[in-house]
Amino acid sequence: MNRDSNLYTFLFIGLLIVGIASILTFTARTLKPLQDENVRNEKMQNILSTVGVNVNREEAESYYNKFIIQELSLKLDGSINESLNPFSEIDLVKELKKDYNNQHFPLYVAEIDSKQFYIIELRGFGLWDAIWGYISFESDFNTIKGASFDHKGETAGLGAEITQDWFKKSFEQEKIFNDSGDFVGITVLKGNNDPGNTDKNDHEVDAISGSTITGDGVTNMIYERIKNYIPFINKMNQSVVMN
Amino acid sequence: MSEKNKNKSSFFFISKNSEPIFSKKNRQLLTDPLDDNNPITVQVLGICSALAITVQLKPAIVMTMSVIFVMASSNVIISLLRNLIPNRIRIIVFLVVISSLVALVDEVLRAYAYDVSKELSIFIGLIVTNCIVMGRLEAFALGNGVWKSFLDGIGNAFGYGFILILVAFFRELLGSGKLMGVQVIPDFIYEMGYEDNGLMLLSPMALITVGLIIWVQRSRNTKLIEEN
Numbered sequence: 190m191n192r193d194s195n196l197y198t199f200l201f202i203g204l205l206i207v208g209i210a211s212i213l214t215f216t217a218r219t220l221k222p223l224q225d226e227n228v229r230n231e232k233m234q235n236i237l238s239t240v241g242v243n244v245n246r247e248e249a250e251s252y253y254n255k256f257i258i259q260e261l262s263l264k265l266d267g268s269i270n271e272s273l274n275p276f277s278e279i280d281l282v283k284e285l286k287k288d289y290n291n292q293h294f295p296l297y298v299a300e301i302d303s304k305q306f307y308i309i310e311l312r313g314f315g316l317w318d319a320i321w322g323y324i325s326f327e328s329d330f331n332t333i334k335g336a337s338f339d340h341k342g343e344t345a346g347l348g349a350e351i352t353q354d355w356f357k358k359s360f361e362q363e364k365i366f367n368d369s370g371d372f373v374g375i376t377v378l379k380g381n382n383d384p385g386n387t388d389k390n391d392h393e394v395d396a397i398s399g400s401t402i403t404g405d406g407v408t409n410m411i412y413e414r415i416k417n418y419i420p421f422i423n424k425m426n427q428s429v430v431m432n
Numbered sequence: 433m434s435e436k437n438k439n440k441s442s443f444f445f446i447s448k449n450s451e452p453i454f455s456k457k458n459r460q461l462l463t464d465p466l467d468d469n470n471p472i473t474v475q476v477l478g479i480c481s482a483l484a485i486t487v488q489l490k491p492a493i494v495m496t497m498s499v500i501f502v503m504a505s506s507n508v509i510i511s512l513l514r515n516l517i518p519n520r521i522r523i524i525v526f527l528v529v530i531s532s533l534v535a536l537v538d539e540v541l542r543a544y545a546y547d548v549s550k551e552l553s554i555f556i557g558l559i560v561t562n563c564i565v566m567g568r569l570e571a572f573a574l575g576n577g578v579w580k581s582f583l584d585g586i587g588n589a590f591g592y593g594f595i596l597i598l599v600a601f602f603r604e605l606l607g608s609g610k611l612m613g614v615q616v617i618p619d620f621i622y623e624m625g626y627e628d629n630g631l632m633l634l635s636p637m638a639l640i641t642v643g644l645i646i647w648v649q650r651s652r653n654t655k656l657i658e659e660n
Contacts, residue, residue, distance in 0.1 A: 198518040205525065209532045216539050223543035231546070
């Protein structure tokens with residue numbers, strides 16, 4: 190057949206693409222379980238890291254089962270949806286696209302040395318793309334125990350620094366409620382005159398130079414996500430007071 | 433003798449007296465890209481990835497291995513198809529072949545080397561646009577046999593990877609005092625006041641390091657010096 194004819198060209202590219210598509214589909218399907226396993230273990234690793242348990246990915250599952258005593262799916266009014274597994278069935282990306290009143294929010298409860306910690310999943314937007322993470326609270330659901338952040342495409346050396354330990358550390362012991370009990374969140378602020386983050390009652394952490402928008406994204410993310418847990422926190426506190 | 437038979441016999445003649453697998457010419461296909469015709473330092477191709485992933489040795493090594501795989505296989509595939517590919521769409525065919533090989537590498541890394549794949553994420557995808565791969569397909573594989581194309585692919589990928597690893601070695605050593613993530617500069621040197629050079633971690637220093645490598649290379653390889 191004439192190699193320069195239109196028919197030959199169409200036939201050639203058609204066959205090539207069908208062949209290549211089958212090879213790629215086959216590989217993707219075969220490797221999918223392994224890839225999912227990696228993503229799952231990494232999620233456990235991240236959740237654990239906020240309560241100070243740093244393990245490698247292979248061990249993540251056993252430690253997760255050991256320390257995480259409850260996985261809850263919360264509704265907007267603070268009640269618990271028992272039929273939904275928050276770890277495997279709530280994908281925060283999809284959840285946030287749903288109608289606001291039908292959203293569910295995952296809450297993980299960890300117990301380490303008979304102390305309880307509450308872990309919340311975060312998701313928001315930085316400068317270029319999505320940012321996400323986990324933040325954990327001590328049993329008062331006010332004082333931050335630890336936080337971990339990750340991002341898809343923040344600027345390396347600037348916004349991407351939110352994944353660094355020193356930035357995460359600056360959240361520790363900060364409080365999300367002010368003295369009169371109102372929810373204020375944590376503000377990532379430049380020039381808050383507290384670069385060492387010694388003042389743990391100012392609801393502020395020092396920003397990273399050159400990443401104002403990523404920092405604002407972290408502020409918003411913390412406020413917007415934790416806001417939805419307020420009804421649950423209030424219920425919890427009330428029951429404590431009543432007891 | 434008809435034209436056809438003549439062709440046949442001459443074709444047969446060549447294959448009978450085919451050169452040994454590692455003839456001098458074939459060896460040159462492997463060794464030339466390492467020095468005289470290095471893709472990065474001489475042809476100045478593939479600079480973008482040389483800047484981006486040379487902060488640490490490990491990603492540089494994984495990138496090198498991925499590029500070796502992609503270049504060798506794409507060169508072989510294109511060389512096998514070279515008499516079938518319609519000339520008008522050859523660049524599209526190159527792209528389809530390279531990008532599916534890259535997708536394969538990406539899938540395998542995500543399954544077996546998750547951390548590395550996260551670190552390299554977009555750069556693995558960018559192998560598709562790595563000018564070296566495309567260049568070798570167009571300039572070599574399209575006109576040469578399978579074995580030669582395979583050697584050419586391996587040679588060029590090594591030439592690229594060799595510079596990548598060299599740059600990463602200096603950047604990780606001077607930038608963070610480590611190699612492969614393990615601290616190699618002993619603590620007492622830090623106590624004496626030595627500090628890691630943070631500038632080495634930023635991309636411009638990769639360019640400067642490549643520049644220094646080119647300088648060293650040209651000062652000892654006289655073939656590369658242009659006459660004025």
